[in-house]
Amino acid sequence: MIVDTDKLAKELEKRWKNIPCPFCEDHNWRIDPKIVTPIEVGNNKRLNLEKIQPLIPVTCGCCGYTAFINALVLGCVREGE
DSSP, rough: OOOHHHHHHHHHHHHSSSSOOOTOOOOOEEEOOOOOOOEEEEETTTOOOOOOOOOOEETTOOOOTTTEHHHHTTTTOOOOO
């Protein structure tokens, strides 16, 4: 999957409505065009790779606070070339 950064930027602009960073109140958001995912660690200390969430990091350019946006919910991914 590849992040459609233009579509994501438009969706965030529409939905976030110019929301500032919750830590420093800056508005300098940077979209990372890579998809990342958290990995669940079970009680037996084994990694559970069955449930993957495609997340896009959006980082404050001032303080580094990072929010993760679910790429599928906003429909901002396309298949790789």
